[in-house]
Amino acid sequence: MKFKLNGKVIxxxxxxxxxxxxxxxxxxANNEILIKGTNEDQKxxxxxxxxxxxxxxxxxxxxISGYKVRAHDGLLRIKNPLTQLxxxxxxxxxxxxxxxxxxxxxxxxxxxxxxxxxxxxxxxxINNIEINEDNVVITMKDIDEGAIKxxxxxxxxKLITNKKEIDGIIADEGDDITSKIITKxxxxxxxxxxxxFKTYFEGDVTEKAxxxxxxxxxxxxxxxxxGPEITALQRVLEEILLEEVIEKLDFHEALFPKLIPxxxxxxxxxxxxxxxxxxxxxxxxxxxxxxxxxxxxxAINREIPMxxxxxxxxxxxxxxxxxxxxxxxxxxxxxxxxxxxxxxxxYDKSGxxxxxxxxxxxxxxxxxxxxxxxxxxxxxxxEVNKIRDQTLELSQELANKLExxxxxxxxxDPFYLExxxxxxxxxxxxxxxxxEMRLKVPGQDKGVAVVSANVHGTHFIQGFSIKxxxxxxxxxxxxxxxxxxxxFGVLAQKGFDDNNWPKIIxxxxxxxxxxxxLTWP
Numbered sequence: 001m002k003f004k005l006n007g008k009v010i011x012x013x014x015x016x017x018x019x020x021x022x023x024x025x026x027x028x029a030n031n032e033i034l035i036k037g038t039n040e041d042q043k044x045x046x047x048x049x050x051x052x053x054x055x056x057x058x059x060x061x062x063x064i065s066g067y068k069v070r071a072h073d074g075l076l077r078i079k080n081p082l083t084q085l086x087x088x089x090x091x092x093x094x095x096x097x098x099x100x101x102x103x104x105x106x107x108x109x110x111x112x113x114x115x116x117x118x119x120x121x122x123x124x125x126i127n128n129i130e131i132n133e134d135n136v137v138i139t140m141k142d143i144d145e146g147a148i149k150x151x152x153x154x155x156x157x158k159l160i161t162n163k164k165e166i167d168g169i170i171a172d173e174g175d176d177i178t179s180k181i182i183t184k185x186x187x188x189x190x191x192x193x194x195x196x197f198k199t200y201f202e203g204d205v206t207e208k209a210x211x212x213x214x215x216x217x218x219x220x221x222x223x224x225x226x227g228p229e230i231t232a233l234q235r236v237l238e239e240i241l242l243e244e245v246i247e248k249l250d251f252h253e254a255l256f257p258k259l260i261p262x263x264x265x266x267x268x269x270x271x272x273x274x275x276x277x278x279x280x281x282x283x284x285x286x287x288x289x290x291x292x293x294x295x296x297x298x299a300i301n302r303e304i305p306m307x308x309x310x311x312x313x314x315x316x317x318x319x320x321x322x323x324x325x326x327x328x329x330x331x332x333x334x335x336x337x338x339x340x341x342x343x344x345x346x347y348d349k350s351g352x353x354x355x356x357x358x359x360x361x362x363x364x365x366x367x368x369x370x371x372x373x374x375x376x377x378x379x380x381x382x383e384v385n386k387i388r389d390q391t392l393e394l395s396q397e398l399a400n401k402l403e404x405x406x407x408x409x410x411x412x413d414p415f416y417l418e419x420x421x422x423x424x425x426x427x428x429x430x431x432x433x434x435x436e437m438r439l440k441v442p443g444q445d446k447g448v449a450v451v452s453a454n455v456h457g458t459h460f461i462q463g464f465s466i467k468x469x470x471x472x473x474x475x476x477x478x479x480x481x482x483x484x485x486x487x488f489g490v491l492a493q494k495g496f497d498d499n500n501w502p503k504i505i506x507x508x509x510x511x512x513x514x515x516x517x518l519t520w521p
Contacts, residue, residue: 001107003065005062007098007099007102008061009059010058011095022052047070070153100141103137105137115160115162117129195400200497201492206364209496212229214226235510245398246375253346255348256324256374258350258351258352259318260318264326277356282315285312290308322354329466332378343378345387353371363488365488379475380473381430391453392435402502402505434455436451439486439490440489448485450486451481
C-alpha cells in the first residue's frame with residue numbers, strides 16, 4: 001500500500017521564527033523518527049516528509065509512506081518531539097494535528113487485495129474511490145487528531161479489504177495475525193502431552209446423557225437442563241479443581257457481577273474483537289402506558305407483541321458476562337497499587353458465562369451458557385508469567401491424577417488481542433499470550449478445551465488505567481477452568497459407569513436420584 005497525506009501540525013502561535021529549527025527537525029525525522037521500526041532494506045516502506053511550509057500557526061506537511069510506518073502514524077509520531085523542541089526554545093505549544101486530504105493506494109492486482117467496493121461506498125469517511133487496473137485509490141478528508149489516535153484509517157482499510165496486513169505480514173482471511181506477530185511460537189503447536197490412559201467410551205456423550213436422563217434440552221439455543229447425576233459430577237470436579245489447583249496457589253474467592261456495562265467491554269477491547277459473540281441486555285423504559293398496551297395485546301392474541309416490546313426497551317447498556325474476568329479489571333480501574341502488596345489473586349465460581357456461538361453450538365461441549373471457575377491476578381511481569389505457568393502445570397498434574405489423556409497447545413485466539421490488531425499503542429505483550437489445555441475425545445482429532453491460561457501484558461493495565469505507586473511495571477493474567485468442558489472430557493474418556501471413573505472422583509461422588517417422570521427420558 002502507498003499513502004499520501006496532506007495535513008498540518010497546529011501551534012498556539014505563529015511559528016516563522018522557528019523555521020530553521022523546524023527544517024533541521026524534519027531532516028532528522030526523515031532519517032530517524034519516521035523510519036523507526038523498519039529494517040535497513042525497508043526504509044522505503046517507512047514515512048517521509050516530502051514537502052512542507054509555514055502558514056501563521058500551521059506547519060503544513062506532505063507525507064508519503066509505505067505500509068511499515070503509515071503516513072498518519074508518521075504525523076502522530078512527530079507531534080511530541082516537535083512540542084519538546086519548540087516548547088523549550090520558543091515557548092510554542094502544539095494544539096493538535098489534522099489531515100486535510102489523505103490518498104491511499106490499495107494494490108488489487110496479482111498478490112494484492114480483494115477490494116470490497118460495496119462496503120467502501122457505504123462508508124461516509126471515504127470521499128472518493130478511483131478504481132484502476134492494478135489498484136484502488138481511496139480519498140479521505142478532514143481527519144482530526146482523535147480519529148488519527150483511534151486508528152480510524154487502519155480500521156477502514158481492514159474493513160474494505162479481504163486480506164489482513166499488520167507490520168507487513170499478510171495472511172488469508174481467518175488467520176490470526178496478532179497471535180502470529182506476538183507469539184514467538186507457532187499457534188496451535190502442541191507443547192505438552194499426557195501419558196496414555198485407558199478409555200471406556202466411544203459414543204456421543206450428549207446423546208448418551210440424554211438417553212440416561214442426565215440432561216434435557218432447554219428451549220433456549222445452546223442451553224441444557226442438567227440433572228442431579230451430572231450436577232453431582234460437576235460439584236466433585238469443582239471441589240477437586242479448587243483443592244488441587246486454585247487453593248494451592250493461594251487465590252481468594254470473590255463474587256463477580258455477570259451483568260457487564262458496555263463501557264467495561266469497550267475498555268477491554270472485547271467489542272472490537274468479538275461483538276457478535278455476546279448477549280446484549282436492554283433495560284426497559286419507564287413507560288407504563290406502552291407496557292399496558294403490550295400486556296393487552298398479549299392477552300388478546302397470546303403471541304408476544306415483539307414490535308411493542310422493542311419500543312419499550314432502551315438501547316443495549318450491558319452484556320451478559322462473556323469472559324468472567326471483566327469485573328476484576330473494573331474493580332482495579334484507576335486504582336494505585338503498591339508493589340509490596342502484590343500479587344493480587346482472586347477467583348470467581350459464582351455463576352454462568354454466556355457466549356453466542358451462532359451456528360457453532362452443539363451438544364454439551366459447545367454451548368451458549370456454561371459453568372467456569374475463573375482465576376485472575378495482577379503482579380510484576382515475571383510473577384504474572386510464573387502464576388500462569390503454575391495454573392497450567394497443576395492442571396496437567398490433576399488431569400494425570402484423574403487418568404485423563406490431555407495435551408496443551410499454544411493458543412491461537414487470545415480474545416483480548418482482537419481489538420489491538422489495527423493499533424500501535426505501546427502495549428507490552430508476553431512471548432506466549434495463551435496456552436490452552438485440551439482433554440482428548442476418542443474418535444475426534446481435536447480435544448475439548450478445559451483450561452485457558454492467559455497473560456495480558458499491559459493490555460488491561462493501560463485500558464483500565466491501573467498504576468503501581470512507584471511506577472513499577474505491572475501486568476495481569478487469567479486462567480479459566482471450564483467445568484462444563486471438564487465434565488464432557490471425563491465422560492468422553494471414562495463413560496457413564498461410575499465403576500470406570502478414577503478413584504479420586506469415586507471417593508467423593510454422592511448418590512443422587514433423578515425425578516421419575518412418565519414421559520421422560
